[in-house]
Amino acid sequence: MKKIIIVLTLILMLVFTTNVIAENENENENENDSFTVNLVMFYGQGCPHCASLRLFLDDQIEKYPSLIVHEYEVYQNNENRILFQEISKKFDVNLGGVPTVFINGKIIEGFSNSLKKQIENEIKICLVKDCGNPLDKGTNDDIHIFNDSSFSILDTKKEISQKLTIPIVISAAAVDAINPCAFAVLIILMTAALSIADKKKALRFGLAFTASIYISYFLIGLGLFSVLQATGLSHRFYIFVTILAVIVGILNIKDYFWYGKGILMEIPLSWRPKLKKILNSVTSPFGAFFVGFAVSLFELPCTGGPYIVILGLLAKEVTKSVGLFYLLLYNFIFVCPLIILLIIIYKGFSNTEKLEKIRKEKIKLLHLISGILMLGIAIVMILSIIYGWV
Structure with missing residues (x-):
């Protein structure tokens, strides 16, 4: 009886170890096969919410090496400000404040704990599928805008x-x-x-x-x-x-x-x-x-x-x-x-x-x-x- 128990225990341990190895291999394959994630951020020099978002994105870059953040400062740089206005017209939405993030057909205005999760979720999605250029306009149904009540004081x-x-x-x-x-x-x-x-x-x-x-x-x-x-x-x-x-x-x-x-x-x-x-x-x-x-x-x-x-x-x-x-x-x-x-x-x-x-x-x-x-x-x-x- 003891021998049977020992054998069964060894079999279970072997199965568990095999599953763990397989999962690790799958994760490594997923990491190797992950897509480049492009995120566009418009911010203003001196804007406190913008500074917080930039620190958060720095952490995300360390966490997800495939993430590339394209930054555009609009307070001091007139060309970037004009670009921001042109994108607003292109997407047919009223964008006036910063920070504003574009990723995976989403426009995320402002910065808060809830929007942190939203941004990271979009990054994870784009790691396993090609989200393309975040500034490419799809259909109106594809555009989703996320913000929070604090956005009114961001600018x-x-x-x-x-x-x-x-x-x-x-x-x-x-x-x-x-x-x-x-x-x-x-x-x-x-x-x-x-x-x-x-x-x-x-x-x-x-x-x-x-x-x-x-x-x-x-x-x-x-x-x-x-x-x-x-x-x-x-x-x-x-x-x-x-x-x-x-x-x-x-x-x-x-x-x-x-x-x-x-x-x-x-x-x-x-x-x-x-x-x-x-x-x-x-x-x-x-x-x-x-x-x-x-x-x-x-x-x-x-x-x-x-x-x-x-x-x-x-x-x-x-x-x-x-x-x-x-x-x-x-x-x-x-x-x-x-x-x-x-x-x-x-x-x-x-x-x-x-x-x-x-x-x-x-x-x-x-x-x-x-x-x-x-x-x-x-x-x-x-x-x-x-x-x-x-």
């Missing part, structure tokens, strides 16, 4: 930046709008127009001129904005324009206390006779429209500072379509005082000499207001760099 950094952009754009446009240069140019033009035409025709002169200023400034801004985004210099340029904002603010305040000394934040004195000659040569609204383009170049030295600051901000923070809207808004605010001045003249205040006298009396105050607003913008931009909001 805090960008949300802060976007909230700052609108007031900064409006403030900088206001600085430009109250610039004495533009007032002086329009008053000279209207004086010339009223000397050769009635109020209605003079109004057409002014409207054509204002429209020309709006269009030319918009096109200049759009060109610079496009170049900054295309060259990828937006972050360094943002630092440059922050410094420029400080300088422009200080120079404007200087003009309040020591007007005419040193660098003057207006059209250079040597240019003014030539500019006045051009304005006095206008004889039709059509001519006023084309003169507006030339005048824009004269005005750039005194109006270009705030505009360049805003272009640096927009190139760093927004997409081209959003930037287009901000440029339209900025330039509308910029020409608003000119439109108001035209209405005042048309409605009865035809004494342009008196308007010019008022402008000269208030010119120092205008510089002070411009300087304070510009320094306020500079402070916000400096804080945004220090705290990593941009």
Whole structure:
């Protein structure tokens, strides 16, 4: 009986050992035959959830050597941000935050314990089947989006930046709008127009001129904005324009206390006779429209500072379509005082000499207001760099 028990025990041990060896061989075969797993991750430098996800994926790479993670940073890299937007359109989904992971036809937004499991499950699936390129779009039924309630706070950094952009754009446009240069140019033009035409025709002169200023400034801004985004210099340029904002603010305040000394934040004195000659040569609204383009170049030295600051901000923070809207808004605010001045003249205040006298009396105050607003913008931009909001 004892011999039988011993024999049966030996047989059971042999069977168990054989099964274990077979299982190990199968596992080794599976490991050798596993597919390459491609995972795409969009993240932002400074995003805490993104950092946690990257650490998790580093562990997954050690655990699953066949895993390849393709990383795209979108806060600092404009090309990656554009790619993220294009993929969003391609999949016909609204993707705006990071981190976002693409794997096996799944889009995983955010990062949490539950999403950890989801990501690892997809990795395991792709080890035993070829999941292909995660950015290849299948049918709409193949696309599954996973996220969690914490995702709404993942993009805090960008949300802060976007909230700052609108007031900064409006403030900088206001600085430009109250610039004495533009007032002086329009008053000279209207004086010339009223000397050769009635109020209605003079109004057409002014409207054509204002429209020309709006269009030319918009096109200049759009060109610079496009170049900054295309060259990828937006972050360094943002630092440059922050410094420029400080300088422009200080120079404007200087003009309040020591007007005419040193660098003057207006059209250079040597240019003014030539500019006045051009304005006095206008004889039709059509001519006023084309003169507006030339005048824009004269005005750039005194109006270009705030505009360049805003272009640096927009190139760093927004997409081209959003930037287009901000440029339209900025330039509308910029020409608003000119439109108001035209209405005042048309409605009865035809004494342009008196308007010019008022402008000269208030010119120092205008510089002070411009300087304070510009320094306020500079402070916000400096804080945004220090705290990593941009």
